[in-house]
Amino acid sequence: MRRQKKFYAWGYADEDLTPEEIKPWEAEIAERYGLNGFDVTPPPRPEEITLRAPRVVVPDALKDIVRTDHLTRLEHSYGKAGFDTLRMFMRSVPNPPDAVAFPENEQDVVRLLDWCDKIGAKAIPYGGGSSVVKGIEPAAAFDKVVTISTRHMDKVLEVDAVSHAARIQGGIYGPAIEDQLRDSPFTMRHYMQAYRCSTLGGWIATRSGGHYATLYTHIDDFVESTRVVTPAGTLETRRLPGSGAGPSPDRLFLGSEGILGIITEAWVRLRKKPTFRASASVRFKTFFDGADAVREITQAGLYPANCRLLEAREALPNIPWSSEEAVLVLAFESADHPLDAWMKLALEICTGHGGVPDAGADDENAHRSGAAGAWRNKFIRAPHYGEHAVARGILSSTFETAMTWERVPDFHRKITKITQDTIKRVTGRDGTVTCRFTHVYPDGPCLYFTFGGILDKRVALDQFMEVLSTCTAATVEHGGTTTHHHAVGRFHRPFYDRQRPELFAKALRGAKRELDPKGLMNPGVLIDP
Amino acid sequence: MRRQKKFYAWGYADEDLTPEEIKPWEAEIAERYGLNGFDVTPPPRPEEITLRAPRVVVPDALKDIVRTDHLTRLEHSYGKAGFDTLRMFMRSVPNPPDAVAFPENEQDVVRLLDWCDKIGAKAIPYGGGSSVVKGIEPAAAFDKVVTISTRHMDKVLEVDAVSHAARIQGGIYGPAIEDQLRDSPFTMRHYMQAYRCSTLGGWIATRSGGHYATLYTHIDDFVESTRVVTPAGTLETRRLPGSGAGPSPDRLFLGSEGILGIITEAWVRLRKKPTFRASASVRFKTFFDGADAVREITQAGLYPANCRLLEAREALPNIPWSSEEAVLVLAFESADHPLDAWMKLALEICTGHGGVPDAGADDENAHRSGAAGAWRNKFIRAPHYGEHAVARGILSSTFETAMTWERVPDFHRKITKITQDTIKRVTGRDGTVTCRFTHVYPDGPCLYFTFGGILDKRVALDQFMEVLSTCTAATVEHGGTTTHHHAVGRFHRPFYDRQRPELFAKALRGAKRELDPKGLMNPGVLIDP
Incomplete structure (x- = not known):
């Protein structure tokens, strides 16, 4: 039986931090902020959250692969950011998908996009649902939404032991890749914090950053070829170790965040398991x-x-x-x-x-x-601490960016100060902010900021969003990228708009119109129609 | 004074092979093919080649930066492939540009594109003119053509000694980059055979492959940001060591071969000079x-x-x-x-x-x-041997591709045999074919084939094109790329069309329509309108 994920927070329903992990963490935070203890909100039960009725009727031909039950829709409503868990703890899910589809194969994906096209529904590719940037969350403006989870398309189809590469389905979770490579000498070794509950297709769509801190940082460098189902048809790029023939087609889909189609397969580069x-x-x-x-x-x-x-x-x-x-x-x-x-x-x-x-x-x-x-x-x-922070009104989140070395000291100082000042201004007391480099390049690092504070539970969501938005906006305002590896999504969109040349947005809109003429695919992420 | 390039062949007018280089080479080929000697066609003089009259009238405001004289137009009519030199030796240049522009700065580039737009001329970005794939050659179908050479935009503008990067103008030639970095500890070290007469903007537009045989093979990996003048406006991507915010804007222009705009500047990564x-x-x-x-x-x-x-x-x-x-x-x-x-x-x-x-x-x-x-x-x-081969009716050319390792032995065998058979069939006698790996990746090499034979001078061009086209088509038919680093151009276009997914061509057309709504920029390279 498939292990059930927590609908309201990171991880699986049958796992949690131990009291031995929670107690010292809780005590340390209480001491830091001079608190006597915490008012702990219990996690939500599914029946505590009301969802509007599905606005689509699933045709008989698709009933085997499309679900509209309460828990399934609830599970696929939000990603796994702190503000997602917070909204779940608020029992607030105003924009769930109307249906969630689980295609078994590529033909199913085609049928599902045809159905969305026919009924005028928006289609959201779900990946593993680990987005921390509202990448898979339906927008309020959507009339009908079908979320498409490729999780049943989860096989390593072929291993090339000479060229060290494999053909893998897009819906596979990280651990399943390594598990299916178990009997081979190879590993993909693209680990990130969301590894356990994210998919190869999702990594490609969001340009994920993985285990390697240098050289092979982004999934971009692993991809030999991609296979994508778009509303205009199915496309497969040629499997090549390198090419100079025109702009790279793979690079158009790397980072496309579901606005062009659904990544059903890719050839990716492997390595021998390190000894x-x-x-x-x-x-x-x-x-x-x-x-x-x-x-x-x-x-x-x-x-x-x-x-x-x-x-x-x-x-x-x-x-x-x-x-x-x-x-x-x-x-x-x-x-x-x-x-x-x-x-x-x-x-x-x-x-x-x-x-x-x-x-x-x-x-x-x-x-x-x-x-x-x-x-x-x-x-x-x-990631497991997220729900416990939210339950206690503890502000705890991260944002990440990248910057060339010569600007790093000044940038680090400014962003740290802005974060400190913003937490103080918004929550009324001092918070914490720390920085790490997660990936490093000869010309600069990825700066990953973690911040914390104490929220007023009555206005916790507003406070959370204001701090996070202000800090993220500052990274872009001071020359950084809105994301080095967390993707854009609906959350980063306003900052991305300031960073990305408007003419590139026009070009991307032009490309999208050709592959998705009716604008079905995850609209509003990256660009407007 | 600017050193004059040879209009009909590789290199500068004041340089050539020495007799000590030519004699043994000539003798070896004569011996290999059982020939008594060669009928040597003298190189063309400019006045031997008739060009049609310019079909544009240069407005007074642009007269300082636009030339229509015979030699300038002749120089900018062809690239530097064997078939280009051959056509020059045939004194055949039916489709020269009508004018050649030399902008001094970005504002000049904007004015030139405005002029092209106004008079309905096609604009061809020239780079260093070292294309071996008809990348800068006007098509017969064009009504009016203005070739734009950015060679006066040739400065290293800024060096960042902390992050090891430089902001450099697009029209700079390879040696000028190293020359202007002379007093710094840095080098770009992106050398290729065309290095002396090719530009940074051209490298980016064609995804050139350079000195490094592994890791930093293509110019793609050197580029931090790009600045591009398109007919729809000027665009600059943000300078970042890495980013995951949407599809990479730089990657849209890397390999764009002049169809989207003119690359006026880029920040590129440098290295310390190796010691x-x-x-x-x-x-x-x-x-x-x-x-x-x-x-x-x-x-x-x-x-x-x-x-x-x-x-x-x-x-x-x-x-x-x-x-x-x-x-x-x-x-x-x-x-x-x-x-x-x-x-x-x-x-x-x-x-x-x-x-x-x-x-x-x-x-x-x-x-x-x-x-x-x-x-x-x-x-x-x-490259200097090219004109001497052409003068003697010697077939001498190359094509290159890339392939994953597991298919390399079979692919190599097939392509070698096809090349041998084609030379025999077309020229009536055995030729030569050799292969090298110029760049290597963990998942496969770039295979670079060199071939030779003896042409019938009366039908030399037909023979040359038939051999080269047949072999290049075979690389694509058997799973390779039509080019690993020579670019697509008008010559590779039919093979590129077979390799590249049609839906990607549609997407690229959509992007181009936004940046170049009237289709001024180098039409027919990569895609049709």
């Missing part, structure tokens, strides 16, 4: 000492698999909030050769910037112990 | 032994800067034509660290496939001596 590892955690006196080291490492052409620079107070236990210390989680991996030479050079660069490797660094299992291990565990468990 | 080098030449018994080694090197994540696999008989002197031997030109380079560890691993892989390093391998200057040096010299001098 050699070199890992280390390096402490720096300040975040910017660490930043200088990270910049030098990427510009030296060393290409570590992991190269995450974190503020110690965010990443590690027992670091005072006033600490400026930073920790770099560094790892090289290979299926071919030992990595001593690489790690040695990287650590030399680190020590040149005052970095001090943790004891046990350079140990093959260092990524599972020490600072790196603590961070790794936190990374995996973090 | 450490490790170079080697490795001999293999057969090309496919070498191919297996190259595949393993790329899949091991070693990322050499140079990794060209060549057939020895093509690359080296004194190798019998019957030899199956191959030579791998391998090099690592860095501004940061010695590369012994990298080279050691790569050479271990080579010897595992029977490779034997040349004496002097692993020497820092090995890339200028031995097999690697011989190849390097040949690579640089090769």
Whole structure:
């Protein structure tokens, strides 16, 4: 039987944080804000949330693959951002999809788009539903909405052991890819926080960022070819290791966020499972000492698999909030050769910037112990805290951007200050803000900000949205991108509009008109008709 | 004074091969084909070629930047393919541009496009004019044609020494980039055979492939942002090290071949000038032994800067034509660290496939001596042979494609046989065909074929085009791309049409209609209106 996901928050219905995880976290926050405890709102039960009646009638021919029951519609109404969970805890779902479709194959996808076309419904490709940017949420203005989940199209169809690639269906979840590659020497190794509940098609549609901190950061670099069902027909790009024939067709669909069609298959590049590892955690006196080291490492052409620079107070236990210390989680991996030479050079660069490797660094299992291990565990468990924060009126969210190195110090300072000031202004008390680099390039990092505070439960949603929107707007206003790897969605749309050249929006509208002449596909994400 | 380029062939008017280069080459070909000598057609003089009168009248306001003189129009009529030189030697230029414009700045580009719009002329962005695919050649059907050369927009405007990037004008030639970076520690290091006479804007418009054989193969990976003048207005993408906000706007212009606008500026990534080098030449018994080694090197994540696999008989002197031997030109380079560890691993892989390093391998200057040096010299001098081949009725040309590894042996065999058979069928005698890998990816190489034969001068152009077209068509028919880095142009267009999904052509047409509503820009390249 398929494991049931939580309709109101991250993860599966049969899993949660343990009391041993919640208690110290709760105590720490209470202490930080001088609170005696929290008023804990219980999570919603499905029957507590009223949905309007479906506005579509499912024809007999589609009844096997289209559902309109309460729980299914509820589950597919929101993504997994903090503001999604918050609205679920408010028992507020004014714009659910009218129906949710589960195609078994590509022909089903074609039939479903035909049906949407016939009844004038908008179609929202769902992926794994892990969007944190309102990417799969129906807009209030839609008359009829059919959400299409490709989760039954979940097979690795073919593995090419010579070229290290596989043909994989778009609806497959992350763990199923690795599971189906189990008997092969290969791995895709495109992990992100949403890995367990997100799909290959969703990764491609949203330009996800994964495990690799350098070189192969975005899913873009994994894609050899794509197969897409659009309202105008089905399209398959040619499988090639490289090409210079016109603008890349794959790149039009990478980041298309469901506005052009549904990605049903792709050929993606694999790697041999790593057998050699070199890992280390390096402490720096300040975040910017660490930043200088990270910049030098990427510009030296060393290409570590992991190269995450974190503020110690965010990443590690027992670091005072006033600490400026930073920790770099560094790892090289290979299926071919030992990595001593690489790690040695990287650590030399680190020590040149005052970095001090943790004891046990350079140990093959260092990524599972020490600072790196603590961070790794936190990374995996973090999404589960969302519902518990919301239940307690705790503000906890993130936004991410990218910036070239020469502007990073000033940008970091401004964005940090704007975030602090905004939390204070909106919630009436000081909050917290930390930054990490999740992916790094020779010309700049992805800056990932985490912030927290205490909300007034009566106006929690307004406060949440105002803080998050103000900070995200600031990243764009000060020259960054509205998203390095979380996608645009309906939430980032106003900031994306300021960042993206208007003539490119026109070009994209022109392309969309050809592939989706009636504007069925996820309208309002990226562009208006 | 600006150095004058040859209007009828590659290079500058004041340079040529020496008799010491020509004589042994000529003798070898005569011997190979059992000829007593060659009837050498003299190169054309400008006055030997009649051009139709210009069909446009240049307004006074543009007279400073638009020329209609005979030599200027002649120079801008063809690219630099063998069939271009051949047609020049035939004194046949039926479709010259009516005028050639040399904007001094972006405002001039806008004025020129306005003028083209007003008089109903087609506009062809010229770059450096090194196209080998009829990318800058006016079509017979055009009523009026204005070719726009941005060669006066040739400055490095800004260098960012922190992020290792520069803002550079689109009309700059390759050597001028390096020259203007002379006093900085940086280099762009995007060299290709056409480097001396091609522009940054042209590289971006055609997705050129450069010096690096792995990782940073195409110009695509160098581009941080682009600035483009389109008939609908001017557009600038945001300078970012990475982004996931919608489909990449830069990727729409990368490979756009002048159909959307003129690239006036770009921010591109630089590298520190390499100070450490490790170079080697490795001999293999057969090309496919070498191919297996190259595949393993790329899949091991070693990322050499140079990794060209060549057939020895093509690359080296004194190798019998019957030899199956191959030579791998391998090099690592860095501004940061010695590369012994990298080279050691790569050479271990080579010897595992029977490779034997040349004496002097692993020497820092090995890339200028031995097999690697011989190849390097040949690579640089090769384009100059074109006019001498044409003058003698010698067929000499290349085509290139890319293919995933698992299909490479069969593909190579088929394309080689088709090329041999076609030369025999068309010219009535056996020719030659060799293959090299110019760029390599973990999932496949770029296969670069060179072929030769003897033409019948009376029907030389027909023979030339039939051989080249048949072979290029075969690469697409058997699953390859019509071009890995030479671009599409009018020559590859029919093959590109078979390779590229028709729905993508529709999408591109939709985008073009928004940016170029009247269809001024280089029509017929990539798509029809």
